[in-house]
Amino acid sequence: MLADPLLYARAVHFAATMLVAGVVLFVVFVAEPAWRGSGDGAVAGNVRRRLAVIAWIGFALALISGAAWLVLTAAAMGDQPAAQIFGDGVLWTVLSQTTFGRAWLVRLVLACALAATLPTLLSSRDHKSPWLEIIVALLAAAFAGALAWSGHAAGGLGDEAFIHPAADVLHLIAAAAWVGALLPLTVLFAAAGADDASLAMARTATTRFSILGIVSVGTLLVTGIVNTFYLVGSAPALLHTDYGRLLLIKIALFLLMVAIAAVNRFRLTAQLLQQGSIIASRDALRQLRRNAAIEALAGAIVIAIVAALGTMPPAIHAAHQHPTYGPVPADAAFVHIHLVEGMADVTIRPGRTGRARATIRLWNEDFEALNARQLSLTLTAPAAAVGNAYPAREGRDGAWQVDGIELSEPGNWTVTVEVVLDQTKRLTLTAPIVIEPAQ
Amino acid sequence: MQKILLFISLLLMPLAPIAAQAHAFLDHASPLVGSTVSAAPHEVVLTFTQNLEAAFSTAQVTDASGARVDGGKAQVSGNTMTVALKSIGPGSYKVHWHALSVDTHSTEGTFTFHVGGH
Numbered sequence: 229m230l231a232d233p234l235l236y237a238r239a240v241h242f243a244a245t246m247l248v249a250g251v252v253l254f255v256v257f258v259a260e261p262a263w264r265g266s267g268d269g270a271v272a273g274n275v276r277r278r279l280a281v282i283a284w285i286g287f288a289l290a291l292i293s294g295a296a297w298l299v300l301t302a303a304a305m306g307d308q309p310a311a312q313i314f315g316d317g318v319l320w321t322v323l324s325q326t327t328f329g330r331a332w333l334v335r336l337v338l339a340c341a342l343a344a345t346l347p348t349l350l351s352s353r354d355h356k357s358p359w360l361e362i363i364v365a366l367l368a369a370a371f372a373g374a375l376a377w378s379g380h381a382a383g384g385l386g387d388e389a390f391i392h393p394a395a396d397v398l399h400l401i402a403a404a405a406w407v408g409a410l411l412p413l414t415v416l417f418a419a420a421g422a423d424d425a426s427l428a429m430a431r432t433a434t435t436r437f438s439i440l441g442i443v444s445v446g447t448l449l450v451t452g453i454v455n456t457f458y459l460v461g462s463a464p465a466l467l468h469t470d471y472g473r474l475l476l477i478k479i480a481l482f483l484l485m486v487a488i489a490a491v492n493r494f495r496l497t498a499q500l501l502q503q504g505s506i507i508a509s510r511d512a513l514r515q516l517r518r519n520a521a522i523e524a525l526a527g528a529i530v531i532a533i534v535a536a537l538g539t540m541p542p543a544i545h546a547a548h549q550h551p552t553y554g555p556v557p558a559d560a561a562f563v564h565i566h567l568v569e570g571m572a573d574v575t576i577r578p579g580r581t582g583r584a585r586a587t588i589r590l591w592n593e594d595f596e597a598l599n600a601r602q603l604s605l606t607l608t609a610p611a612a613a614v615g616n617a618y619p620a621r622e623g624r625d626g627a628w629q630v631d632g633i634e635l636s637e638p639g640n641w642t643v644t645v646e647v648v649l650d651q652t653k654r655l656t657l658t659a660p661i662v663i664e665p666a667q
Numbered sequence: 668m669q670k671i672l673l674f675i676s677l678l679l680m681p682l683a684p685i686a687a688q689a690h691a692f693l694d695h696a697s698p699l700v701g702s703t704v705s706a707a708p709h710e711v712v713l714t715f716t717q718n719l720e721a722a723f724s725t726a727q728v729t730d731a732s733g734a735r736v737d738g739g740k741a742q743v744s745g746n747t748m749t750v751a752l753k754s755i756g757p758g759s760y761k762v763h764w765h766a767l768s769v770d771t772h773s774t775e776g777t778f779t780f781h782v783g784g785h
Binding site: 301304305306321322325326327328378379380381382383384385389541566567606608613614642644646656657658660 | 691692693694699700701702716717718720721722723731745746758759767768769770771772773777778779781
């Protein structure tokens with residue numbers, strides 16, 4: 229997985245998008261109101277210049293990585309090498325006819341609009357039109373939020389078709405407002421503290437950032453639970469799949485960031501706001517800056533994990549790659565068949581020509597044993613049109629057994645499991661299974 | 668760490684019963700997967716667990732000799748894919764589908780159905 233270039237394009241693009249949107253949201257909701265109150269033009273000018281550099285670097289990285297992501301995805305969709313998608317019209321088909329491509333076009337337009345308005349937002353003028361600030365903030369939020377249509381949140385049916393993308397849009401905007409704003413916050417802290425005016429400015433900024441942070445963390449928590457519900461779905465899937473475990477690391481890092489933010493909010497901000505001691509305030513400011521940098525680092529790791537999660541099959545259907553049953557015997561033929569309504573593990577032992585015995589275990593999506601009333605197994609030889617059907621009997625351990633199977637020849641057989649669940653529900657699971665020659 | 672994992676698991680426990688699914692998997696097909704039908708169908712309808720991208724989702728139907736018996740490009744609407752069939756006789760037919768979900772991920776699979784002669 230680490231050799232997949234898409235992983236790196238995604239990681240850079242997520243980080244760059246969060247950074248660009250984070251700078252904008254930070255300037256509009258935290259820094260500009262703090263500067264308006266302080267009247268210290270020198271610090272504001274200094275911070276604006278640095279934030280502009282960060283924003284433009286983020287912008288350039290977002291464009292390059294976004295293009296790479298598009299090319300790699302189009303190549304995968306068209307099942308062609310990346311170099312060929314330009315000539316064959318695949319790239320245009322992706323851009324014009326797929327949800328992913330349209331999202332990319334919309335985001336390109338948003339990026340152009342952002343590029344046109346950023347210089348005014350980050351200019352040295354002290355009084356900016358509130359309309360400009362609102363528009364740029366909306367553009368930045370949309371630029372980050374529209375990433376929701378690039379991955380797992382898209383494609384659901386029914387309620388999920390609305391709830392999942394909506395939750396993901398809010399998740400992305402909240403992440404930009406908090407994680408993307410941490411680097412701008414450290415820049416502001418680094419520039420403040422030399423005199424009373426800049427300390428006052430830092431106090432206002434800290435108070436405002438903590439409000440932005442609380443709103444963002446609350447949004448991340450709620451929308452994160454919604455996303456987990458759709459992509460993982462169960463506690464076993466969370467604990468027993470790569471996707472679930474990686475998500476747990478992400479959640480742990482999120483909790484670490486929240487813990488640091490809580491220290492910032494309840495101890496250091498209180499210390500900073502004490503007007504009495506300049507030394508105590510400066511000390512608090514220094515610690516806040518260090519903590520924000522640590523949080524930003526944890527945030528960068530979270531973004532890298534997000535990039536990886538998007539390339540992995542979500543736990544909700546990857547779970548079967550990590551069986552909860554025992555190991556498959558070396559002399560057995562085994563196949564796992566997966567449908568939404570249920571899955572079957574078919575073990576044929578010995579898995580070679582001659583007489584054999586089959587064991588079938590049924591599970592539902594949550595890895596609970598699936599109760600069936602009746603089960604039959606049909607085995608079709610490689611070239612045969614019609615297979616042999618065997619009724620199975622249920623054993624004490626809940627597994628279904630068929631004895632005396634005749635495997636006439638080696639090769640790619642087809643196994644079909646027909647299950648009667650109740651009077652109205654039936655389930656048919658079919659898959660190929662390889663039978664080895666007799667020893 | 669184990670306590671944190673336990674806490675998170677407990678937190679997410681109420682979410683356990685769920686039927687949602689990411690990536691497009693075949694939910695059901697007509698004719699049914701592995702089934703034997705008495706009359707030859709005019710089309711194969713595949714219903715998936717997610718919405719599909721029409722431009723990159725395909726289905727082919729072949730007879731026992733490997734010859735194509737479908738009428739060309741499959742029609743995609745939402746989460747269903749329909750492929751017309753030429754007039755076919757009794758025999759075993761294989762459906763090979765390739766689905767690109769709206770979430771950008773591809774899945775593919777095959778199944779057979781049989782048309783009975785009597």
